[in-house]
Amino acid sequence: MTSPRESVVSSYSGKVSWSHDAPAGLVVFLVALPLCLGIALASGAPLFSGVISGIIGGLIVSMLSASSVSVSGPAAGLAVIVATAIQSLGSFPAFLLAVLVAGVAQVGFGFLRAGRIANYVPNAVIKGMLAAIGVVIILKQIPHALGRDTSYEGDFDFFRSADGASTTLSDVADAVVSANGEAILISVVSLAILLAWESPWIKSRKSLAMVPGALIVVAVGILLNELFRTISPDFFLRAEDGHLVTLPAGGPTDLLAQLSGPDWSRWTDRRIYSTGLTLAIVASIESLLSLEASDKLDPQRRISNPDRELMAQGVGNIAAGLIGGLPVTAVIVRSSANVYAGARSRWSAFIHGVLLLVCVVAIPSLLNRIPLASLAAVLLMVGYKLTKPALYRDSWKAGVDQFLPFIVTVIAIVFTDLLIGVLIGVVFGVIFVIRTNHHSAFTLVHQESMYLLRFNKDASFVNKSELKAKLASLPTQSSLIVDGTRASFIDSDLYDVIADFQEGAPHKQIAIEFKQFHNKSQNYRKRRRTNGVV
Template identity: 35%
Template structure:
């Protein structure tokens, strides 16, 4: 339920004073969620675990002051594990690979700042939704593939040099060599993570699932005496924060020009896409219906990424799970993100020895849960319901991302989408520009779109829609189009929701002669020849 405009929380220092208790409590709960996840993401990315916490600290203490969104939490993202680990490996692996990967991350952070300066916050609207969801599902499957051997606590040498498909094929071998004690903790942790959403008791559910995992896993590890009976790779090792705060970036990786450019593009592109998608999602959850400034937020994330990479940290995004938790726990302003970073800093300074009691199998369980959410069967079913052609794009993106890499995967998804559009009669002249005429009469704006309305030309359409002042009647006429694709159908409905929430009305018409590709409300519409 939206709140009256008069009660919108203040920003800045006035917001801190007004909402101190609610934002501090939400920030503390998010800290409990972010601490183990940040460690696990860093370890899975082949970065020192401490560097995940450094990113979360910067995301809270620094980025909060520049952010264009009020309720998102900035920190390391599971969705970037695949790229970060790939960069470390391609730059030589180990500590050398880590230092050289940071160089590409610094440049990507600067590019993100430029994205915001040049107002490219609408970048997410260019990419077809099926390809984006396919990319995220592929990332989920890769996370699962990489974390199963960690969950079973097998010797890391068994996984060396294996891609995600090979890792999945090696599961029987991993099971044959599992460590019973560590696997027991990992399995119990996974059951807790997967089962927690089904618990009905509201008081129990107030405890974040990752915290419950630590409450059980750490005492179990102490009882089993992991420090003396298990190999070193069974436990987290982070070291001292103050000793590790230094300039860790190394730009000599630029000599490997092709590799360097590839990872700069992937860090900048995928990190930006994930951040923008999260900001859009959290705006829909904001009880006060505030609209984030996506360009300002990109600049903030870019600043955070540049600083984090210089110091050795992981890349950060506006992270969806932590941001959703932040909203659900009553956060009102950007100070909740600040407090989440503050509490992580205090914990690392005062209780880092407790972190080194965490079994890696428990962290693996948390990450596998993230992977399952990204690649859940319902994502496949949902995409199929929108249209068979959307499922084809989704599956091609997944397969080529897993077989090759993210750039190839999403590129293949975009190419297939364009081929399908050409097959459906989209004129080549309208692939990147849709003739759009806006006229005004009385209190009504008429938006007439010609030829085709598809993902690759929607930025121009959206720019004209956003120029319409709020509070009027808007008619979007699509009768002259030969095709309206799924991404545009969904984006038009989002525009309708946002515009009407500000007091205007929107009517989408002219689709009587168009046949939908499925029964889904967002299905693509193709005009039938007379």
């Protein structure tokens, strides 16, 4: 078996497909830039800290990551935790020390192979998570498409105020009432271009297909807004009204000035370590969920090593803590944009990191002319692809045991946030697994007074109530055969139930016979020692 350390080293392999990875990297860059800034703003951190994390996610994490299509950077799911931590620790440099601690902890998680926890999230929940993220993207981008840019890019929470008065749905309603004509025109034109770029006519022409539709959308958005400025100076989209990308435009000097290190004098403060551990756990869960989702989206269905991913994220967070970045995680919005833009390898994520670094340093003034309405159109297309009606139809056809965890996850994420929604979905999925096992582990058949209790498969403590019910249904003066032939493992709790019943059987005049039933509670250990062979 390949060790996590060997996996990290081997992750540098992988051929770049320039015709696919370069355009995908450009699309992800356009999506990531406002997200990096918006999440930094929501976190109460310097704006450049979000950009620094995006660059680290692209240049460092992508080269160490287990995934060929996942993209890392600052995550909206950590914004509240980050804002609270900065306030409680008293300074951003002190918080950076906690980020560094989180990175070290994540590397440790990787060596301990804690990434396997992702394997216990049901597929229906992962599909529900992807569909829900698509719904949230659409709901969150509609206001930006209509010219209402009051919420930060990357916001994923349903409730936007402590009293619950402001929500995602109320934002959409307010945006419809106060719609901006210029933003609507830019959004409609942008969506039309993106739809045209999906057509067979464009795809059949290599010279056009090589140009990302998102790049055309951004260029057209800038040109349209400049045209509005010329025709009617009072009615174009202004940066001061929050309608454009807002990046500090100081160039290389400003970027270097924003680099800051951790406050090493706080290394004895216990709060640094508790905050770091909290960040490590939450960031690891979000990264593992995003990794699972990215593997589902990957057209080549490559399976990523979650332990290596944790180590890669840990190295990224160590770097973020050292030079002034926000915590880094794998992020599904950027990853899905990467997949749908045609990425073939990890180099698309690396290219997005290069573009973030170069463009932020070299052309910040040009980036600051990009209308958020143009970027909203790009994200609306990504959201639709994540939550296509066919996904719901296929889940329904798969049966109620697949559809209910799927739809519960969708609803929970839309009306709470990513981590809480997935947790609710997992709990619901586990309930269905228990329910299925509860009703299929045993069969009890009889002919006159002869009863046969057959174990149909391995049985655990969750089957205890069903076993008790079946044994209690046996009449007096009967005979029972307990057949464990089909089970290779029987939980010791079930042996206790049988033993208790056996003690009371003489009082009901019930004779009991066993067939290949005993000593199967030890088989789990045997299977582990012999790779599944008992």
